[in-house]
Amino acid sequence: MTVDRGTRPTRRAVPSTRTPGEQLATAVPGEVGDTARPVPAATVARLAVYLRVLTTLLGEGRGVVSSEELAAAAGVNSAKLRKDLSHIGSSGVRGVGYDVSRLTAEVEATLGLTRPHAVALVGVGNLGHALAGYGGFAQRGFPVAALFDVDPALVGTEIDGVEVEHAAEIPRVCAERGVTIGVVATPAAAAQEVCDHLVAAGVRSILNFAPTVLAVPAGVEVRKVDLAVEMQVLSFHVARRHGSVPAAGHAPATPGTTATTPREAVTR
């Protein structure tokens, strides 16, 4: 059934079908006290993207940037970008654009990046080891303050100057070093237990690489990065392509299809 309930909306533009989406994440709070919740959740994820672009621009000495340009570089549409920025109480200058350094500072402040966040990484296996060695963390304000594992062969070794300690030490070490973010890179079977320890140690934000849904008490934020899921979503699209469309010739520019089609990438 379609439709037509009461009011008749006005329809004017062509029904453009574009599919946006993102797996979005968690909803931000709400919760009790009700401190008005600005910053719409989906916006938060994009702010991080804008920040990267801004940093690049800053490095290039750009003084101001328009929403159009910034949006293109971030791969989003400009109206969305402006709305996003409006949520953080931004202030660009009409007719001109945004001051790059000021906007950078505002975004950083919103994301809570004005001070570093100590990170504890649990599970120094294949992936965990790579993450520990990945400079990106420390570089962007997330110093790896502790590493844990249960494997006796790993405990005691050092990665990038940080010693691997036994997972049993999580509570003590995390408390001592003021860890605020935990990264779980253990096998699925161990993830929940590790998560429980982190939570007990006061960690309220967790990035989970283990292929499991973690159960956590309210107030703890979990973000999940699941490679298998990503691959399977791509698989879906590969399969989708064979689904229909008798491949009549091949249209190069099939509108409405999948793709990310910005005009130009940021870097390079």
Next chain:
Amino acid sequence: MTVDRGTRPTRRAVPSTRTPGEQLATAVPGEVGDTARPVPAATVARLAVYLRVLTTLLGEGRGVVSSEELAAAAGVNSAKLRKDLSHIGSSGVRGVGYDVSRLTAEVEATLGLTRPHAVALVGVGNLGHALAGYGGFAQRGFPVAALFDVDPALVGTEIDGVEVEHAAEIPRVCAERGVTIGVVATPAAAAQEVCDHLVAAGVRSILNFAPTVLAVPAGVEVRKVDLAVEMQVLSFHVARRHGSVPAAGHAPATPGTTATTPREAVTR
């Protein structure tokens, strides 16, 4: 059933001038074909999660499972799960539940997992190396068919039985081995070029780990995994906690809050 989608606008104009874009997209516009293909995008990502749970259940010999149980294990609410399954034309049995093995097969079919998808991984640095060694890929039907890098020190080496070849070989090798999915794990500066090569080689699905927005032609699907973004989103939540709300210990079960899943996790 019978959703009659009344007015079918049929065909839209090409969004010529500006193409906004984003990642993830699905819901295929149906094009002109007949069978409108639903599967709402957001649903696709969750199907992969359900699949993992189903696989576990299958391994435990469970014959049937209710939407309530499956949903709990997957960390979603049961109504959502049922709606998701309805999109893939599922059929559970009222009063009973879903047949585990049948549902597993249906989900796999929908995700296009009935046959393996050859993967090419470009960038065998820190992260790339870990990904290459990560058994999860091959295990779940995504055999790593090729590895590439530009570093002479890496080219020629072997990881898990697969030789690292020079990135210049991407076109030839990908075509030869029927690669359908590309994984970009290079530094940001090289990502776009690598992406272009993959696309030229016919790869239409790309998983991007590089911190850059990739520009691709329509028809190519890009999914992005950005660690910095994940960390920064968590940072936002850490900061949020200090913003206000004296964090007095409060009600445990506040629905709609931050957390992922109260209740119980799948494993363990």
Next chain:
DNA sequence: ACTTGTGAATTCGTTCACAGCA
């Protein structure tokens, strides 16, 4: 003239609640 900021329209996604069937 140009670009931001934003109300309003629209689309997309989630949740409710119940009819329908084993």
Next chain:
DNA sequence: TGCTGTGAACGAATTCACAAGT
């Protein structure tokens, strides 16, 4: 008595389009 499947209410996110500054 369950539990599924789904219309319909609801809510979140996106896009439009234009008024408001500069």
